[in-house]
Amino acid sequence: MPTMLEVTGLGHRYRSKDGEHIALDGLSFDVNAGELVCIVGPSGCGKSTLLRSISGLIRPTSGQVRLHGDVVDGVPSDLAVVFQDYSRSLFPWLSVQRNVEFPLKKSLDKAERRERARQALEQVGLAGAAGKYPWQLSGGMQQRVAIARALAYRPALLLMDEPFASVDAQTRFDLEDLLLRVRREYDTTILLVTHDIDESVYLGDRVVVLSKSPARVVRTLDVDLPAQRDQITTRESEAFVALRSEVARLLHGQPAGDAPTGNGRPSAGRAPAKGKTGTASSAGSTAASSAGSSSGSSEKAASAKAQPSRNGQAANRNRGKGNGAKSRRRGRARR
Amino acid sequence: MNAKLKQFLQRWGVFAALVVVWELATRAAVSPFFPTPLTILRTMRDQWLSGPASRLFLSDEVFGDVLPSVGRMLGGWALACVIGVAVGVALGRSRVAMDYVGPLLAFARAIPPPMLVPVFLVLLSIGTPMQLATIIFGTLWPVVLNAVDGARAVDSVKVETARVFRLPRHQWLLGVVVPSALPKIFAGVRVSLSLALILMVISELVGATNGIGYQLIYAQRQFDLPTMWAGIVLLGVLGYLFNTLLLAGERRALSWQPAGRG
Numbered sequence: 001m002p003t004m005l006e007v008t009g010l011g012h013r014y015r016s017k018d019g020e021h022i023a024l025d026g027l028s029f030d031v032n033a034g035e036l037v038c039i040v041g042p043s044g045c046g047k048s049t050l051l052r053s054i055s056g057l058i059r060p061t062s063g064q065v066r067l068h069g070d071v072v073d074g075v076p077s078d079l080a081v082v083f084q085d086y087s088r089s090l091f092p093w094l095s096v097q098r099n100v101e102f103p104l105k106k107s108l109d110k111a112e113r114r115e116r117a118r119q120a121l122e123q124v125g126l127a128g129a130a131g132k133y134p135w136q137l138s139g140g141m142q143q144r145v146a147i148a149r150a151l152a153y154r155p156a157l158l159l160m161d162e163p164f165a166s167v168d169a170q171t172r173f174d175l176e177d178l179l180l181r182v183r184r185e186y187d188t189t190i191l192l193v194t195h196d197i198d199e200s201v202y203l204g205d206r207v208v209v210l211s212k213s214p215a216r217v218v219r220t221l222d223v224d225l226p227a228q229r230d231q232i233t234t235r236e237s238e239a240f241v242a243l244r245s246e247v248a249r250l251l252h253g254q255p256a257g258d259a260p261t262g263n264g265r266p267s268a269g270r271a272p273a274k275g276k277t278g279t280a281s282s283a284g285s286t287a288a289s290s291a292g293s294s295s296g297s298s299e300k301a302a303s304a305k306a307q308p309s310r311n312g313q314a315a316n317r318n319r320g321k322g323n324g325a326k327s328r329r330r331g332r333a334r335r
Numbered sequence: 336m337n338a339k340l341k342q343f344l345q346r347w348g349v350f351a352a353l354v355v356v357w358e359l360a361t362r363a364a365v366s367p368f369f370p371t372p373l374t375i376l377r378t379m380r381d382q383w384l385s386g387p388a389s390r391l392f393l394s395d396e397v398f399g400d401v402l403p404s405v406g407r408m409l410g411g412w413a414l415a416c417v418i419g420v421a422v423g424v425a426l427g428r429s430r431v432a433m434d435y436v437g438p439l440l441a442f443a444r445a446i447p448p449p450m451l452v453p454v455f456l457v458l459l460s461i462g463t464p465m466q467l468a469t470i471i472f473g474t475l476w477p478v479v480l481n482a483v484d485g486a487r488a489v490d491s492v493k494v495e496t497a498r499v500f501r502l503p504r505h506q507w508l509l510g511v512v513v514p515s516a517l518p519k520i521f522a523g524v525r526v527s528l529s530l531a532l533i534l535m536v537i538s539e540l541v542g543a544t545n546g547i548g549y550q551l552i553y554a555q556r557q558f559d560l561p562t563m564w565a566g567i568v569l570l571g572v573l574g575y576l577f578n579t580l581l582l583a584g585e586r587r588a589l590s591w592q593p594a595g596r597g
């Protein structure tokens with residue numbers, strides 16, 4: 001799979017009255033076409049700044065972002081963002097349908113726009129709410145409108161900034177599964193930012209772990225879970241539990257800014273703490289209904305396609321990290 | 336129905352009571368300067384509703400004075416609104432423009448609009464152009480300043496959303512900035528409407544050959560006080576009517592606002 005997005009040495013510092021604040025400190029990672037990459041980092045580490053740099057909304061102070069090989073300078077045309085503050089990103093004076101149609105006005109005629117919006121709203125299960133105003137919907141529904149709007153735009157790259165952070169657990173599981181489903185149907189490349197470890201492992205083909213502020217890439221991990229994921233069984237699986245523990249250790253276990261060395265890290269296969277297993281499975285059981293809603297046929301097609309993308313990645317991942325980590329990753333990628 | 340009636344009585348009860356008190360007081364006082372409300376009403380009917388049935392009983396004065404006045408007022412006000420919104424949105428979305436013209440706007444707004452009448456009277460002499468200029472120039476600033484405020488305050492997430500979807504300029508301005516600023520714009524437009532009425536009358540008091548204001552000052556000079564009072568009441572009625580219509584329009588235009596926010 002070709003590389004869609006290349007982030008090299010990306011740095012950003014905010015200048016304000018009381019000095020400078022380094023938000024991003026030389027981040028490098030790639031996203032391949034068709035991948036869903038999760039970026040997980042502590043709160044306030046600079047995740048939104050990263051997405052805003054990638055989307056061309058702000059200019060990085062060092063390094064560069066390439067999309068389809070071209071340096072990003074200004075917002076690229078085939079990119080969409082689902083903002084962290086989704087309710088503020090919807091236009092309250094437009095109905096749900098018109099919100100979804102709004103960005104399509106420049107490129108499509110009325111009938112096409114309407115059809116695309118209808119389709120996207122149906123995808124996210126909001127066909128019945130098309131005529132309502134965003135503020136008449138619940139938070140989870142508003143988020144789905146924002147997702148539908150981004151999907152209808154058919155971007156090559158979809159950036160999502162903590163899209164499920166402010167909804168309740170049940171809705172969150174539903175939306176996660178929804179994302180996995182529509183992602184396959186639309187064949188979109190997604191870069192999703194989250195501060196939730198479980199979510200990053202559950203959703204991602206790969207997980208990029210960021211350090212505390214200023215953000216650096218601590219490590220990039222492959223998620224070797226079956227492409228078809230399930231809120232209960234996936235979260236219970238040994239591989240999932242091991243991965244989430246590893247991400248957690250990378251996030252919390254190392255002093256901020258310390259380059260990862262790989263020493264002293266317990267093996268990934270180690271059984272996790274009992275308490276954690278408990279939360280994972282009890283959370284999974286509440287998601288029973290949502291997990292059952294994924295359709296079987298599209299998942300098979302997607303899993304066939306997901307394989308090659310994973311094998312091609314080991315080479316261009318995360319330069320300059322510890323050797324131990326690198327070989328471990330390779331080992332996992334080859335299975 | 337009962338609740339509606341109650342609301343109606345609540346709204347107009349005090350008003351009606353005051354009119355009755357006024358009627359009694361003016362009857363008791365028998366002053367030529369204060370005709371009774373009934374006399375005023377009768378004068379109004381004679382003035383404006385004494386025409387032929389084919390013209391809905393509207394008299395010549397309606398066509399010769401009232402309609403020209405209303406036309407100038409609404410025309411000037413509407414033009415001021417269009418110009419004001421366009422200029423205000425442009426200024427509000429420009430990062431530097433307000434640094435340059437901000438003081439100028441503050442100064443222009445601080446001039447009491449009636450002071451423009453002598454200026455335009457000299458520049459344009461008596462007639463409709465002078466009145467339009469006065470009304471436009473006097474009502475422009477509240478619209479401009481409110482539009483600037485509104486356009487500046489577009490929510491940052493909506494700004495970024497518009498940039499991400501690369502909205503064309505017209506869609507950005509008409510589809511995002513103007514709707515965001517609309518509540519503020521309406522606040523300015525409402526202030527301007529009442530200013531327009533004032534300026535219409537004042538400009539006609541000194542610089543017109545027809546119109547409600549002209550009729551009013553003419554009656555005053557003739558010591559025809561009931562006609563003068565009729566003009567005053569008519570102005571009140573018109574002001575009330577226009578404001579009510581504008582509020583209805585505003586409610587429609589802002590119907591997308593969640594309840595309790597508008």
Ligand SMILES: Nc1ncnc2c1ncn2[C@@H]1O[C@H](COP(=O)(O)OP(=O)(O)OP(=O)(O)O)[C@@H](O)[C@H]1O
Pocket residue numbers: 014015016021023041042043044045046047048049050084162195213
């Ligand atoms: N416009 C700005 N000017 C100055 N500093 C900023 C600005 N925006 C963000 N910052 C700072 O940069 C750091 C990173 O902010 P950012 O919003 O990218 O973090 P985040 O990881 O997205 O946080 P969260 O998890 O809360 O969403 C924070 O310390 C913040 O205070």
Ligand SMILES: [Mg+2]
Pocket residue numbers: 047048049084161162
């Ligand atoms: Mg953020």
